[in-house]
Amino acid sequence: MGRRILLTCGEPAGVGPELAVKALGCGVDFAWIGDPRHLPAGTPVAQITAPDAQVPPGHLPVIRHDFAADATPGQPNPVNAQGVIDVIARAVDLVGRGDFAAMTTAPINKQALKEGAGFAFPGHTEFLAHLAGNVAVAMMLASTNVSPACRVVPATIHIPLEQVPAALSDEVLEQAIRITHAALIRDFGVAAPRIAVAGLNPHAGEGGTMGRQEADRMRPLLDRLRAQGLDITGPLPADTMFHAPARAGWDAAVCAYHDQALIPIKTLDFAGGVNVTLGLPFVRTSPDHGTALDIAGQGRADPESTIAALRMARDMAALRA
Structure with a gap:
């Protein structure tokens, strides 16, 4: 099994991309999967193809997944909805194959996914259960602070x-x-x-x-x-x-x-809460907040819950190893 955690991009117009950058240096080895164009300008990126490829210090390891369009913070674009869905499915495949130790998902905008791609699931949890073979799951919220x-x-x-x-x-x-x-x-x-x-x-x-x-x-x-x-x-x-x-x-x-x-x-524990999907054949965590479209792109998003989710994914994966 790979050692890295895989962090999905989530809604590209939300705070997910900037939180990925803010989480660098948190002590968890993770890679981000999404379109590099959606990251904050000037983000030091190292595109990787091998899951455990070495990257220069301070660079964000990126599994590139091209989207249909650029992203404007705070304004979800319907043409990018399918890309968000495809990234989640690709992450499940990569983690399921053992290329990565676990996955942490950035928040999605369910309304944007429904309007742009006909997303038929109430949320992340139900979609992940479907991708895992319609397994029985439960949603847990766990505190860290x-x-x-x-x-x-x-x-x-x-x-x-x-x-x-x-x-x-x-x-x-x-x-x-x-x-x-x-x-x-x-x-x-x-x-x-x-x-x-x-x-x-x-x-x-x-x-x-x-x-x-x-x-x-x-x-x-x-x-x-x-x-x-x-x-x-x-x-x-x-x-x-x-x-x-x-x-x-x-x-x-x-x-x-x-x-x-x-x-x-x-x-x-609003800032330190972590969403965990129980019952999956792989580890999945997520920060316990939404896309925060109202502050996206302003540099105000608090990375604490994302960092807590990455750390919990790492610790859970270690127990399963």
């Missing part, structure tokens, strides 16, 4: 809130728990994972007075999994499980829906 660590996994992701109760089936919740359990062992080195599960309703249903999902569906499922040897607590009230003493009791929290999981971690 707070202790105890905060790792959250939403069992349902990019769907309207009104659809969550029906979508949160026993099968969906069990899959999220089992994927999380396996990933904590394989990718985070947690020998005996402790998983907390958040209830769907306020106060986890409060004995059925605020909803019956916890008592009728979630608790029997969690009891069955506990009987099989999984260390699970819950269903817990989501409003009291994320302060530091509570987090000390678990290694990851599986939540019912997107915002229930992401609001706590983005509040605790």
Whole structure:
């Protein structure tokens, strides 16, 4: 397996290209894949064809992938949408072949991809699962700057809130728990994972007075999994499980829906949060922020989350090696 991490370009009109340059010197050996024209002017570039080719100090190793057009910061160009999609697919191929140790993806603009290339997936996570052979995956957000660590996994992701109760089936919740359990062992080195599960309703249903999902569906499922040897607590009230003493009791929290999981971690560690796709046959991380079109090209983008994502990809790959 190659030693370098492969960083995809993401939306070329967003902050991804400039963050790649800012991440140089972070202690992670990585190469960037994209169109060199989209990098900030004056970026010292070393185009490579061999994954582990040596480059001069201070130069960004680049796997060249030509796009249809230049990029204007803050203004996504529909003609470049297919290039963004193709870069992700090419990166999956390169990492899957073992040329690179892992991949870190810069943020994409899903609206631009849909309008420019008919992108049919809700986001990166679902597209990567498709490219990997439609494997079962889960999205984890993991902190790097707070202790105890905060790792959250939403069992349902990019769907309207009104659809969550029906979508949160026993099968969906069990899959999220089992994927999380396996990933904590394989990718985070947690020998005996402790998983907390958040209830769907306020106060986890409060004995059925605020909803019956916890008592009728979630608790029997969690009891069955506990009987099989999984260390699970819950269903817990989501409003009291994320302060530091509570987090000390678990290694990851599986939540019912997107915002229930992401609001706590983005509040605790917005700059240092990392998006990890669990369940893939390769390691993928991403910074926990969007394309930031409003500040693209201004030199204001904070590279901390990108650097954290690169470091986490390196560390996860080392555990899998």
